[in-house]
Amino acid sequence: RFFVVKGENIRQHLRNFQEARAAGKPYDPELIPKDVKGWPARGNEFFFEIHQFELPNTSQGLAGFFDQDGDGNYNPDLGDFPIIEIRGCIFESPDQQPFPDEMHFWIYNDAGNTHSESNGDPIQMEVQVQAFAYATNDEINDMTFQRYKLINRAIESIDSMFFAMWVDPDLGCAFDDYIGCDTLRSLAYIYN
Numbered sequence: 001r002f003f004v005v006k007g008e009n010i011r012q013h014l015r016n017f018q019e020a021r022a023a024g025k026p027y028d029p030e031l032i033p034k035d036v037k038g039w040p041a042r043g044n045e046f047f048f049e050i051h052q053f054e055l056p057n058t059s060q061g062l063a064g065f066f067d068q069d070g071d072g073n074y075n076p077d078l079g080d081f082p083i084i085e086i087r088g089c090i091f092e093s094p095d096q097q098p099f100p101d102e103m104h105f106w107i108y109n110d111a112g113n114t115h116s117e118s119n120g121d122p123i124q125m126e127v128q129v130q131a132f133a134y135a136t137n138d139e140i141n142d143m144t145f146q147r148y149k150l151i152n153r154a155i156e157s158i159d160s161m162f163f164a165m166w167v168d169p170d171l172g173c174a175f176d177d178y179i180g181c182d183t184l185r186s187l188a189y190i191y192n
Contacts, residue, residue, distance in 0.1 A: 001051075003040050003063065005082045007101040009033035017079045029077045039082045040105060041065040043073025060151050063105040064130065084132055084147065100132035100145075109153070123161075124154035 013036045020027040029037070029046065038050030041063045047055040055062070064085025065074045074080050084098045106129050110122045128149040134140050152158050169190040171177050181188045 001106065003035075003038070003105045005035040005039055005103050005105075006033075007099055007103075009035050010081050010099050013076065013081055014079075021079075027077050027079070032076050036081060037076055039063055039065065039074060039076070041074030041080070041082070043071075043075070046076065062107075062128065084130060085149075086147075101135040103130065103132040105130050123158065124152065125158075125161075126151040126153050 010033075013033055016031045017027050020031075032046070034050060037046045038044075040047065040055060042055075042058070042061045044055055064083050065080050066083050067074075068079035069075070082099060082103060084100065084103065086098065107126060108129075109124070109126045111124060115122070128151065130147040130149075131144055132147075133144045148163075150163065165188075167179055167188070169177050169179060171190050171192055173192075176192050177190060178192070179188060179190055
């Protein structure tokens with residue numbers, strides 16, 4: 001399942017929350033945009049209402065969010081909102097929080113189907129992906145960014161592993177495409 005949130009809805013959500021706060025009233029959950037309200041973040045009490053299935057309870061967390069009250073649970077009615085989760089970055093103010101113009105979140109693992117290439121057993125690795133993009137007037141408008149979080153759900157520790165992305169780009173004609181990378185900047189690119 002892919003979960004999508006729009007930056008314009010996050011901005012509207014923050015305006016609605018600030019207006020309720022300024023008026024000294026509780027924030028009406030009916031005013032929370034559906035994509036913000038249904039964001040798959042830890043402890044979201046509105047998740048089932050939006051998606052009709054339960055959100056897993058996991059200590060490693062799920063989709064990133066700004067936690068207004070610091071309780072560790074996603075409470076959009078208390079001003080929490082989706083963000084790009086950046087390891088090691090703690091922002092004090094909601095105004096500093098990074099959120100793009102569009103963000104997607106999904107989870108996959110190696111638990112299902114046959115491992116046809118390796119014929120190996122599942123190692124029980126969970127991959128949480130956050131893909132996001134910005135609407136700009138420069139090159140960033142033509143880019144998408146992806147953030148991967150790998151979580152070992154097995155009992156055993158993983159000694160070592162390799163992680164790669166399968167890439168089959170088509171830039172114009174599909175028969176003259178190449179890929180490259182800049183390892184110092186953790187950047188991949190496609191060219192003819």
